[in-house]
Amino acid sequence: MRELLLPYARAxxxxxxxxxxxxxxxxxxxxxxxxxxxxxxETVKELSAWLGAxxxxxxxxxxxxxxxxxxxxxxxxxxPAATWKRASM
Numbered sequence: 001m002r003e004l005l006l007p008y009a010r011a012x013x014x015x016x017x018x019x020x021x022x023x024x025x026x027x028x029x030x031x032x033x034x035x036x037x038x039x040x041x042e043t044v045k046e047l048s049a050w051l052g053a054x055x056x057x058x059x060x061x062x063x064x065x066x067x068x069x070x071x072x073x074x075x076x077x078x079x080p081a082a083t084w085k086r087a088s089m
Contacts, residue, residue, distance in 0.1 A: 012066055015056035021064040022051040 026048045029037045061068035
């Protein structure tokens with residue numbers, strides 16, 4: 001499982017979202033922002049436990065999107081505001 005998680009932990013550290021956000025995201029993988037991201041039940045269970053254990057304590061951003069966190073927005077402030085308003089973001 002660790003090998004599965006490492007690429008994602010580098011791209012999207014679990015501390016960027018609170019545990020409740022991760023629970024909602026993992027509970028709706030079949031509708032993951034318009035895409036079916038379903039996983040095997042055992043993988044969902046293991047991944048959910050790992051995300052919960054490493055989740056942050058910040059308030060949940062709009063729609064549980066990492067791209068809506070204050071950190072992400074300030075980290076990428078060189079990107080025009082109109083870009084973040086696109087449905088694809």
